[in-house]
Amino acid sequence: MKLRSLLSPALAALLAFAAGGVTRADEGMWLYSAPPRDQIKKKYGFDLTDAWLDHVRLSSVRFNSGGSGSFVSGDGLVITNHHVGADDLQKLSDEKHNYLKDGFSATTPAEEKKCVDLELNVLQSIEDVTLRVNAAIPVGATGEQAVLARRKITAEIEKESLAQTGLRSDVVTLYQGGAYHLYRFKKYTDIRLVFAPEQGVAFFGGDPDNFEYPRYNLDVCFFRVYENGRPVKPAHYLTWSANGAKEGELSFVSGHPGTTRRLLTVPELEYIRDNQFPYQLALLKRREVLLSNWGNRDAENARRAKDELFGIQNTRKARDGALAALQDPGFFGAKVAAEAAFKQQLANRTDGKAALAAFTRIADAQKTIGRIATRQRLLEGSVAFNADSYGLARHLLRAADERPKPNGERLREYSDARRESFEQQLFSDKPIYADLEIVTLADSLTYLVEQLGVNDPVVKSVLAGKSPRARAAELITTTQVREVAFRRKLSEGGTAAVAAAKDPLIEVARAVDAEARALRKTLESADETKQQAQAIIGQARFALEGAGNYPDATFTLRLSYGPVQGYEENGQKIPAHTTYAGLYERSAKQGNQGDFELPARWLKKKSALNLATPFNFVSTADIIGGNSGSPSINRAGEFIGIIFDGNLASLSGDFGYEDQQARALSVDSAGILEALRKVYEVPELVNELVTGKR
């Protein structure tokens, strides 16, 4: 793996500049408030105008379930990935209708199906509130005091903004605490399913082909946004390109990358490499085996587990790839060298002391986190209680305890500004399967015993003298939290009602709550210490390297860019595009079985398709998980494809950008049209995409 920029991006830019103006790689997940105008102008001769940016931003949609999308018609039509919509398809399915597997198509508005609890957001404005936030932190505050003070001012700003504008208002942390911005979103909660293909073609190749390329996936799903019972008329939407992406052309990606960790210090990276990722991977593999095995016992089990299983396999593969990068002495050595070089620069300056001291504080805080990690993950992270029922039980307990407190002193998820979204989740009647809950809770209680030992007081209190399996069965069958009415009752009744219910699962949550909260406090305080120190380092970095950079991803809207371009692997040329012909070839080679089995419709309609139509393509745009469903856009601001994955080489993207082999994968807009026309024969939808009107 060759890396163009395993250094911190800013330092890389500096070194590139120092080396005499080498053209900078197409790196970056840029804020809309600080777009890379100069780089793009210089390298591609293209002007990122305010109008272009506003148009793209207001066409971009955030899926609160974790993903991206965009408006593609003036009648509120939104496109995202099938795998982003999977959660909603699953919730709309039952034993008789498996929309996740079999797909769905509404030919009239009346047939569009309202999602159970989906919320979409569209970013309306960005306001820098760094000064106001920082001013609220008393001079000389401890980490813990700073957390409380920041939580208070944040809640205050959000509440005030909500009251003033009626918009969802989130204060987001950027540059590791170097800046705080107020993001205001138009929020939509009446979202209806319009069209989804079969999972067999949306996720063709399944987990085995996930993160691989070439690929052949129709990973799309259409929803329509309603307000007051009618489709919204968004001010902006992306025009659909019937031609799709052209090899070599500059493309943009507008979406919500979830998390990157490119500016972490070496001790933090070491912790991830030596502790966090190995721990997560072991847990993911444990759950993957558990769910696979349970799903394989019975076809209905498999349907129920499918969505979660996909999420696990997806993350597992991503982590495996990222861990490989961190275990690569070349990749990691460059990180170490870059940090050493930066520290040397700091040491040479009289004003570099504070930043150097900040490095030490981060290392110390990381040690604290490592010390509490096992118990913190189990008890506060609920790894010991892997069941949706438990999540509900704890929310009921904690919401009742938190609501009476002043808004600014509550645990963040119970703040007034988040209440509406929170309650939509809490009172959602999405199906929860008791038999699966017993299986996952039993396994996680087993894990709890493995981690803490049978004699730990928490273990004894949780198990109450029973085996993990027996206790899990008892808790899940006797708790009432899976009844929405029960949750409403307790939510309205507050602490007294919660206590009076004596619900066994809530009582388990109560038994671990004091320690769980204490662990969270320690963790948040250490994180706060790190954040403050990171902010100091970030400021020093700007002082040394100049501004005009992008912060690590935080599920805020970003703009990435790069040409549509193939690459070389083991001496082989991998072209930028695949075609429908490739889809049928790959399926045939695997005997059209298992993850490579095409839906019957696709076999039947093969002769109707133009097999040379582009299907998927790659670009060098800098993306990461959360970008799923982001539109790929050309200079004209048209929709030319939809991001759905990165290749294996891109898995190091969490920690650094490279453009030799790492690629962002999209479904081509021309390929989508071809499928909708020839395979699905949905003229209404095709017409809406082509004309922008229903």
Place this chain on the structure above:
Amino acid sequence: MKLRSLLSPALAALLAFAAGGVTRADEGMWLYSAPPRDQIKKKYGFDLTDAWLDHVRLSSVRFNSGGSGSFVSGDGLVITNHHVGADDLQKLSDEKHNYLKDGFSATTPAEEKKCVDLELNVLQSIEDVTLRVNAAIPVGATGEQAVLARRKITAEIEKESLAQTGLRSDVVTLYQGGAYHLYRFKKYTDIRLVFAPEQGVAFFGGDPDNFEYPRYNLDVCFFRVYENGRPVKPAHYLTWSANGAKEGELSFVSGHPGTTRRLLTVPELEYIRDNQFPYQLALLKRREVLLSNWGNRDAENARRAKDELFGIQNTRKARDGALAALQDPGFFGAKVAAEAAFKQQLANRTDGKAALAAFTRIADAQKTIGRIATRQRLLEGSVAFNADSYGLARHLLRAADERPKPNGERLREYSDARRESFEQQLFSDKPIYADLEIVTLADSLTYLVEQLGVNDPVVKSVLAGKSPRARAAELITTTQVREVAFRRKLSEGGTAAVAAAKDPLIEVARAVDAEARALRKTLESADETKQQAQAIIGQARFALEGAGNYPDATFTLRLSYGPVQGYEENGQKIPAHTTYAGLYERSAKQGNQGDFELPARWLKKKSALNLATPFNFVSTADIIGGNSGSPSINRAGEFIGIIFDGNLASLSGDFGYEDQQARALSVDSAGILEALRKVYEVPELVNELVTGKR
């Protein structure tokens, strides 16, 4: 889970006796040299005569690859499980012939296929050599001295016996070192494949149904034993019962249970519960995900990984079940109580001191084992080097170093008595797939880094500055050990040839060899200390409880017994037998897909079958892994079925016997006949089974 005997069996018997002659459960894996004549006579009125025992013993066959079987014709025909023969089916397969998946049938002797490296053993005699072994251990010897002395006397006895009798001669350890017996085996190495059904019916339900009941598996496979190019005429073989097993009748099982740990002390059990099993399970699940994912990428990958994947899933499920028993406060609490009661009895006797001190020594030795466990597993256990190529590389290195030493001072696997079997393995030309080796080695090197950290000298030396993935690819592609000729050359050339070859993989083995050997020495010394202490406790146990018991399983031939009998689960009656009708029902319910997909032949021949024919059945016989392929036998000494699994409740059998729900699973002899007649239409084989002659 209700346990009849979670105490040590002997203590349970004592307590039962003390309680006034309660009929003893059908517990025990009995030595042929000390069969349970009295118990069986008393409870079932059946005489275990010497003739009956000799007949069954000499009809029993041990598969050295790990399993059991029996002669079922006078022309050397042997039956075992499909999953016992799987390893050999796999080795006979190639890209064009997948005998493991598709089955195999030889209608003439010429078509029988010679196995690559299978060795079968038939137990000829048992001699108690305890006195001779113990006499060779100097008084006051340290653990390490005792290991060496015992290794020396053992090698001497084995060599002497081999020279005298020409029989494979193994000194086996019984009663945790309370006794040493010399087992002499007739050894067969020309074994030919006669018949195997498709894996789809042999392992119907796959991993999902593994360890479950009711079951529907034709888990059988037939081989023929040759000597001097002709089928052997065994002195004894089991007559085939055309009627199969009758509900309620007494049945016997003669086979080779691998390992039980029923007489372990509490600190040893705690170690297994808190350290060993969680460690093994995490590793198994990691490998399961790795192989599943690799296999799912490509149909040929899947074929190559299938056999190992099955082994992993099988062990994983068994360990999960056994860990659940150990984490059950009821099960474990009874173990603790039984040990406390036994210690109390010892404390009340003047001669109990030595045994009590032995308990302390075991606890201390267990601590030593725990301290070195991580490095010992990685380096000596080769967990860090999960590739067949590495195993070969290390054997080449070590054999060259060991051969020049006196026989008694060598590492055990390089002793003269084992040389022939060892070289059959070392020079086997079984296929090793380089692409799979890279995948597994890369993963295990990643694990090495996770466990020891990047700065450990061993890690640095093994990785040589590369990433685990890059290093694995380099080592596997450049080593020559996969060439049989290379192995022969190095084996003949000794240390000089091995050093001169500078084979990169052998050099890795060399780099860790000193530490690996030291860890092994520490482990063996601690094991020896435990064994000596166990022997003292064992003697005290006999003194307190009388003789007439059975030792823990050690892959030596044992006799178990118990009636053919159903059970109750969650208030439901589970009948003793299943039928072919049930097979088709289960398949239909699962959409005849995946692990539940029946081979085409079975769908076609459904109407020819008598669907009411018994297919599988359960008995209370006390079995464990290694018993796979053991014959189930009636009083008349006839073959009525073949053991292939235990149910979930039986997974606690490692640590204790229970007969409420735990059951041994067999394929019924009547069911096998019906399939051979109606589905496979192999009159030659049917005739041989029915008449005992080809």
